[in-house]
Amino acid sequence: MSIAAYHQTIAESDDPRKIEYRVFLRITLALERNGSADWRSSDLKDALWRNLELWNTLRADLLEDGNALPEALRAGLVSLSFTVERHSQRVLRGEGGVDLLVDINRAVMQGLQGARQPARELVTEDLSYGA
Structure with a gap:
């Protein structure tokens, strides 16, 4: 989804949190679906x-x-956005999997639904992935 489309969708919605949740869900499901694929996929x-x-x-x-x-x-x-960027680069080099990215997205999705995991816990967890 392009940035303009994202902003337009949010602007046209009565509940931006639900729209953001759906965007995260679609992308997270795609990561999960392709997580076991070769890094060149x-x-x-x-x-x-x-x-x-x-x-x-x-x-x-x-x-x-x-x-x-x-x-x-x-x-x-x-x-977290910088963690996502760094870890995505690792995955693209074949040096890691998508698990951290999925975990981060799922935590944000929980936050959008009202359940919260502090962002600092997720950043700390990054140190244990693919170190």
Whole structure:
């Protein structure tokens, strides 16, 4: 989903959290579906690209002055976006799997539904993946 399409979908929705949840769900399912594929797989690369695009869009939104999320949450999510970027590069080099990316996305999805896992816990967990 392009950045413009993401913003348009959010703007047209009564409940942005549900839309964000569905975007995360689609991308996470694609990562899971292609997670066991060879790192050179075009389907895996497509899922990784879509995930990176989502996280880059989120990062840009989180860094906007008008973002209404609490500062600590914004900082944690921005940090996660960089974790997603670094780990995606590892996967694209054949040096890791998608499990961390799926875990991060699932945690964000839980947060969108009201259940919360602190972002700092996920960033700390990154140190144990593929180290």
